[in-house]
Amino acid sequence: MNKLKASFVTANTITEEQFLLNRMKEKEIGRRVENHIHNEMKLDFDALSVNESFARTAVAAFISPLNPTLEELSDVKTAISEAVTNAVIHAYDEEYYLKHHKPDPENDEKMKVYIHCELDKDTLHVEIWDKGKGIANIDLAMEPLYTEKPEQDRSGMGFAFMEAFMDDLEVISEPGFGTTVLMKKNLRNNRG
Amino acid sequence: MDDFKVIDNYLMIKMPEEIDHHKSTYISKTADDFILREKIGNIVFDFEDTRFMDSSGIGIIMGRYKKITYFGGKVYTINTDTRIRRTLMISGLHKIIEIME
Numbered sequence: 001m002n003k004l005k006a007s008f009v010t011a012n013t014i015t016e017e018q019f020l021l022n023r024m025k026e027k028e029i030g031r032r033v034e035n036h037i038h039n040e041m042k043l044d045f046d047a048l049s050v051n052e053s054f055a056r057t058a059v060a061a062f063i064s065p066l067n068p069t070l071e072e073l074s075d076v077k078t079a080i081s082e083a084v085t086n087a088v089i090h091a092y093d094e095e096y097y098l099k100h101h102k103p104d105p106e107n108d109e110k111m112k113v114y115i116h117c118e119l120d121k122d123t124l125h126v127e128i129w130d131k132g133k134g135i136a137n138i139d140l141a142m143e144p145l146y147t148e149k150p151e152q153d154r155s156g157m158g159f160a161f162m163e164a165f166m167d168d169l170e171v172i173s174e175p176g177f178g179t180t181v182l183m184k185k186n187l188r189n190n191r192g
Numbered sequence: 193m194d195d196f197k198v199i200d201n202y203l204m205i206k207m208p209e210e211i212d213h214h215k216s217t218y219i220s221k222t223a224d225d226f227i228l229r230e231k232i233g234n235i236v237f238d239f240e241d242t243r244f245m246d247s248s249g250i251g252i253i254m255g256r257y258k259k260i261t262y263f264g265g266k267v268y269t270i271n272t273d274t275r276i277r278r279t280l281m282i283s284g285l286h287k288i289i290e291i292m293e
Binding site: 049050052053056070071074077078081082085088089152153154155156157158160161164 | 210212213214216217220244245246247248250251252254255275279282283
């Protein structure tokens with residue numbers, strides 16, 4: 001009877017080796033989570049104005065494990081909102097719609113905005129791109145107060161805000177193929 | 193329509209919790225309807241409930257400012273928190289409108 005009990009117990013107990021391996025795995029994952037070594041996410045959604053709020057909220061949720069300050073959170077949300085709004089208003093504008101969309105309804109699915117976020121230690125890297133009409137003159141577009149749509153009450157401050165609220169901004173664009181906005185922000189700037 | 197009120201010749205606009213491009217079109221349009229229909233001299237933007245604003249908010253204020261100053265009116269903002277005040281500063285709007293503390 002005792003022999004049976006002993007074999008039962010050993011059969012249902014993890015070996016020392018398994019136990020140590022499990023501990024190592026937990027420790028490794030725990031360390032990664034604790035120090036936020038690396039985390040990544042991708043999003044793509046329709047270029048609709050209603051999704052601007054979705055996009056900035058999603059990115060804010062993604063960085064929340066780092067316990068960002070309210071100011072950092074607001075900075076990131078504003079920058080994301082500006083970049084996505086640009087794609088919705090300018091990249092896929094009425095001109096683009098008439099040219100690409102109407103004659104071929106199958107192109108419908110192509111009017112999308114893409115976001116790729118990466119957390120590398122304390123730094124957030126964001127890439128936001130579209131496959132819209134592109135920007136012919138990037139320097140002019142990035143000038144504060146310059147807007148192509150003043151009649152729609154656009155302030156022309158989009159890129160200026162991205163620049164002011166993030167640490168780094170890069171804009172790459174090819175007319176007819178789309179625009180990519182790359183942004184970087186260190187989320188531990190003001191902490192000791 | 194409680195967000196828009198006319199007191200004397202002041203148009204009071206209660207701004208929503210989040211101001212982005214999606215919401216801004218409606219605010220601009222409704223404000224312009226009021227400016228056309230009623231005797232509006234000045235505009236007051238109330239940010240009491242606002243927790244988020246991007247450059248679309250700047251666009252709303254700038255557009256109304258252009259319309260109202262043409263007739264000698266003024267634009268005021270009230271109940272702005274530090275983040276909204278910072279956004280107004282970066283855009284330079286604090287030089288042309290009155291930010292009430």
